[in-house]
Amino acid sequence: MKVLVIIPAYNEEKSIERVVDNLVVNYPEYDYVVINDGSRDNTAAICRRRGYRFINLPVNLGLAGAFQTGMKYAYEHDYDYAIQFDADGQHRPEFIRPIVDKMEEGYDIVIGSRFVEEKKPCSLRMLGSFMISLAIRLTTGVKLKDPTSGMRMFNRSLMKEFALNINYGPEPDTVSYLVKNGARVTEVQAHMDERLEGQSYLTLTKSAIYMIRMITSILLIQNFRKR
Amino acid sequence: MTIILRVILIIVCLLTMVFLIRKIRQAKVQIEDSLFWIFFSAGLLIISIFPQIADFMAGLLGIYSTVNFLFLFIIFILLIKIFNMSLHISQLENRIKELVQRVAIDASAQGEKEEKREESRQEEKPE
Secondary structure, eight states, rough: EEEEEEEEESTTTTTTTHHHHHHHHHHHTTTEEEEEEEOSSHHHHHHHTTTTTTTESSSOHHHHHHHHHHHHHHHTOOOOOOEETTTTTSOGGGGGGHHHHTTTTTTEEEEEEESSSOOOSSSSSHHHHHOOOOOOOOHOOOOSSOOOOOOOEEEEHHHHHHHOOOOOOHHHHHHHHHHHHTEEEEEOOOOOOOSSOOOOOOOOOHHHHHHHHHHHHHIIIIIIIOO | HHHHHHHHHHHHHHHHHHHHHHHHHHHHOHHHHHHHHHHHHHHHHHHHOOHHHHHHHHHHHHHHHHHHHHHHHHHHHHHHHHHHHHHHHHHHHHHHHHHHHHHHHHHHHHHHHHHHHHHHHHHSSSO
């Protein structure tokens, strides 16, 4: 099974080398592609210097656009599975194998979830995640313990939908819409690291806005979309 | 607000939401862009069902007729929306400009590379 690891990167000069080197050296069985989303720092220069496989977006498109670029690439290069992988080093590649194994059981989407076996901590950060889980459970009946996890793997038929359509961002509301329209989804236990360098783009207000957007989208919009 | 006005407002809000969902299904609008209209319709719906809110706000601002407050409120919201759209359009124009320039520069670089290849091939011939 050909697996492509899609690494959207925006201003990740501090961590991109560590992340890609780890994949290349320790996990050569997976192909990867870095999607440079119009970074203003040295991300592109680093990729060129180290000879990484990367796609340079001339203009910043945001995570959805960058991820979709990766999906287009995956589809056009005949990959069977594509997984989103963070450029900041929070995702760990040792959990790609269990996700692939689960995909081969016949799922359309497999999510690397932090809370399959481990308990979700009861903090403010997790409140949003809990509310999104609840919204998804209300509209689809499926219990996702870590809906905001970015480590999601998609099979080839979904790859095509992501590559060609509007409104297919790599967010929990898209997952909710796909599940409601027949996609089979499951989670696999994965551990993630904390961000080591740089600042997370999420502040309290941004997180709150994101939560409201997602929950509104899941309950009021994705509930009514047809595939 | 008369009961007729309220009923009309409620119907309009519901119709707006239905149209919006239709446009989303037809892949004619991005969900992020539709959220404003969803919240706007929802807000108007709430005011139609509970006119006391509008009565209270009108009183606060010294506006005699509640409907006038409603007009002011809707115009204000639309002004904000249009301003945001101006910003958005500026960003879009800028992105297109970047793309055009990038394509042009890359095409010209490609052209130069091919010229160099042609030249070096010409130089190798007289052997």
